[in-house]
Amino acid sequence: MSETNTPAAFSRRSLAAQALGHVDPITRGVVAPLHVATTFIRDPDNGYSSGFSYARPDNATVREAEAVLAMLEEAEAGALLFGSGMAAATAVFGALEPGDHVVAPNVMYWALKRWLREEGPRRGLAVDFVDAADGRALGQAVRPGRTRLVWIETPGNPLWTVTDIRAAAAIAHGAGARLAVDSTAASPVHTRPLTLGADLVMHSGTKILNGHSDVVAGVLAARSADPFWARIQAIRASGGAILGPFEAYLLMRSLRTLHLRAGAQAAGALALATRLRDHPHVARVLYPGLPEDPGHAVAARQMEGGFGYMLSIRVRGGEAAAIATAAAVHLWKRATSLGGVESLIEHRASVEGPGTPCPPDLLRLSTGIEDVSDLFADLDAALRAAHG
Numbered sequence: 001m002s003e004t005n006t007p008a009a010f011s012r013r014s015l016a017a018q019a020l021g022h023v024d025p026i027t028r029g030v031v032a033p034l035h036v037a038t039t040f041i042r043d044p045d046n047g048y049s050s051g052f053s054y055a056r057p058d059n060a061t062v063r064e065a066e067a068v069l070a071m072l073e074e075a076e077a078g079a080l081l082f083g084s085g086m087a088a089a090t091a092v093f094g095a096l097e098p099g100d101h102v103v104a105p106n107v108m109y110w111a112l113k114r115w116l117r118e119e120g121p122r123r124g125l126a127v128d129f130v131d132a133a134d135g136r137a138l139g140q141a142v143r144p145g146r147t148r149l150v151w152i153e154t155p156g157n158p159l160w161t162v163t164d165i166r167a168a169a170a171i172a173h174g175a176g177a178r179l180a181v182d183s184t185a186a187s188p189v190h191t192r193p194l195t196l197g198a199d200l201v202m203h204s205g206t207k208i209l210n211g212h213s214d215v216v217a218g219v220l221a222a223r224s225a226d227p228f229w230a231r232i233q234a235i236r237a238s239g240g241a242i243l244g245p246f247e248a249y250l251l252m253r254s255l256r257t258l259h260l261r262a263g264a265q266a267a268g269a270l271a272l273a274t275r276l277r278d279h280p281h282v283a284r285v286l287y288p289g290l291p292e293d294p295g296h297a298v299a300a301r302q303m304e305g306g307f308g309y310m311l312s313i314r315v316r317g318g319e320a321a322a323i324a325t326a327a328a329v330h331l332w333k334r335a336t337s338l339g340g341v342e343s344l345i346e347h348r349a350s351v352e353g354p355g356t357p358c359p360p361d362l363l364r365l366s367t368g369i370e371d372v373s374d375l376f377a378d379l380d381a382a383l384r385a386a387h388g
């Protein structure tokens, strides 16, 4: 259909920079056109030889971005784009059957944990939450023959706990279950769960994949084109959860610079973690890139090129001092979300509310691409102001 480079011949970074080297067959343009049509003309023989009939199940611009994402994740079965990370994640749980058992982590994206607690039982799912970073606890939580899905998130929001993907895959497969990994905080630059034994990988595309805080999107990618993956595809098509073409176009533009952004943001996060560790008003820094972090050894094994753009700090003086610090920054933006080029700070416990594993003195930091010395100076001044 169009000219593309041979994926095997070049690095993922090179392929992403050129969106797989697509050349538009009509204009010879180096950027794929944006496909907005919702309906397509039938052939004289009543078929649809283009492969497109209606835009709810499928869209050519969405497919272009999905091809780049599948390449980045080394996903043999391909990738699917959804209207949000939550739409992608809930499609996986929607593909399970009533009575299925699910194991999920204590430390995970809060809105998805709430969804599993509130909506899981209504769909007949039995969900157990465990300390997934503890391999023994994970091994004891699966019920052979009944557990159908083990869901992990690594590094896990907002404590950035690290789960061993290989070990979790062995436990899940030993019990006859699939392993799905929310890899939003790692990005495919630093971790590719499918190459470590996972069956499915999920991203909030809203975060570093798009990286410019102007698109809400979700991604699933799969290792094998099995009936479970076919069911997820059917759920997206019939439920109408596909990403819109404009959003897919913006996301694809962002994926071209993903390696640059992820590398710079991870380097910034490590530099900040290293400097904040010695700060008089910081009790603890949570970042798997620090050698003393409990997740460092596993992270060093399963992450490459950095440890991600997310870290948290525990502020001396408790909740009031943490909130006062978040109120006193100027360069950092006091907002939710993560992964954008602008750095964000958030007091997480007040967002998550009762039952959260997030300590009240914790501030979540999403590192952008500003000068690290400016980011540190701004946070340092805010910490000092909050401590009078």
Ligand SMILES: *Cc1c(COP(=O)(O)O)cnc(C)c1O
Binding pocket: 084, 085, 086, 087, 109, 112, 153, 157, 182, 184, 185, 203, 204, 205, 206, 207, 216, 217, 218, 338
């Ligand atoms: C944001 C986020 C989600 C949800 O994604 P949306 O695009 O907001 O629906 C899921 N997991 C993690 C780790 C996230 O940060």
